[in-house]
Amino acid sequence: MAAASDVPLIIISDNAQSERRISPAWTIAQLKGRLEPITGIPASSQRLVLKVASWPDQNLQTVNEDNTQLAAFTLQSYAELHVADTRPAGLRTNYTDVSSVEKYEMPPDEYESRTDSVLHWKKTHQLGRFDPNAPSIEQQKVAGIEREIEERGIKLNARCRLLAANQTESSIERRGTVKFVGAVPEIPGIGAWIGIALDEPTGKNDGTVKGTRYFQCGANCGVIVRPERVEIGNFDVIDEFGSDEEF
Incomplete structure (x- = not known):
C-alpha cells in the first residue's frame, strides 16, 4: 500500500508565517522538531492547534508524542497549524520588536513609479498577481x-x-x-x-x-x-x- 502523500499546511506563529509540506507519517515529536527552526520556539515549549475548515480545532497534544502519528488527526490541504509559545514572556526572543530601529518607508506612489523595483519587474514579466492566467487561491x-x-x-x-x-x-x-x-x-x-x-x-x-x-x-x-x-x-x-x- 502506498504511503500517504505530504499535505501542505500554513504554519503560523507569533514570529513567522509560511507554507510547509507535512507528512502524515511524522510523529508529533518529529513535527515539533521541524517547526523549531521555522518558528524559533523550542519543541518542548510548543503548543500546536490545527484549524481545519468545518472541523473543530484540534489540539495536537498526546501523552506519547514520540509514537503518535499525524495521520491520527484531520490533515487538510492549506489548513492552518498554529504554534504557540508556552514559555513565560520574559524568556521568549522577540523578533518583532523593531521600535528602536529607525527605518525609511518609501511612499507607495514613488515605489510604483520606479523602474528598478521588484514590483516593476513583476509587472513587466506578468508574474504573480500580474499574471492574467494565474489561478486564484x-x-x-x-x-x-x-x-x-x-x-x-x-x-x-x-x-x-x-x-x-x-x-x-x-x-x-x-x-x-x-x-x-x-x-x-x-x-x-x-x-x-x-x-x-x-x-x-x-x-x-x-x-x-x-x-x-x-x-x-x-x-x-x-x-x-x-x-x-x-x-x-x-x-x-x-x-x-x-x-x-x-x-
Missing part, C-alpha cells in the same frame, strides 16, 4: 484537493478505511465503500468531498445532506469527508458483530 485549493484524490487512488466503489479525525476516533476501525466523489454545496468549503457508505452504522447520515441525496446507504452508515481521511485498500467488510468477512 480558491482554484489552487481545488486543484490541490483533486490532486489528493488522484494520488490516493480514490474512485467510486473502491474499498476504504476512514482515518481518524481525532484521538477519540483513533481506536475505532471504520471501513466502507466510496460511493460519491464531488462537490457538496451544503457543506462549507470548496472542492470535492468523498461520500462513504460505512459497513456499520457509525456515520452521520444516510447519504443525504440537508435534504439532498448524494448516495445510497443505510441509516447512520453515511459519512462525507475530505480525501485526506480516506485510505484506499483491499479492506474486508466488517459485519454487524465487528468481525471480518470475505469481501
Whole structure:
C-alpha cells in the first residue's frame, strides 16, 4: 500500500508565517522538531492547534508524542497549524520588536513609479498577481484537493478505511465503500468531498445532506469527508458483530 502523500499546511506563529509540506507519517515529536527552526520556539515549549475548515480545532497534544502519528488527526490541504509559545514572556526572543530601529518607508506612489523595483519587474514579466492566467487561491485549493484524490487512488466503489479525525476516533476501525466523489454545496468549503457508505452504522447520515441525496446507504452508515481521511485498500467488510468477512 502506498504511503500517504505530504499535505501542505500554513504554519503560523507569533514570529513567522509560511507554507510547509507535512507528512502524515511524522510523529508529533518529529513535527515539533521541524517547526523549531521555522518558528524559533523550542519543541518542548510548543503548543500546536490545527484549524481545519468545518472541523473543530484540534489540539495536537498526546501523552506519547514520540509514537503518535499525524495521520491520527484531520490533515487538510492549506489548513492552518498554529504554534504557540508556552514559555513565560520574559524568556521568549522577540523578533518583532523593531521600535528602536529607525527605518525609511518609501511612499507607495514613488515605489510604483520606479523602474528598478521588484514590483516593476513583476509587472513587466506578468508574474504573480500580474499574471492574467494565474489561478486564484480558491482554484489552487481545488486543484490541490483533486490532486489528493488522484494520488490516493480514490474512485467510486473502491474499498476504504476512514482515518481518524481525532484521538477519540483513533481506536475505532471504520471501513466502507466510496460511493460519491464531488462537490457538496451544503457543506462549507470548496472542492470535492468523498461520500462513504460505512459497513456499520457509525456515520452521520444516510447519504443525504440537508435534504439532498448524494448516495445510497443505510441509516447512520453515511459519512462525507475530505480525501485526506480516506485510505484506499483491499479492506474486508466488517459485519454487524465487528468481525471480518470475505469481501
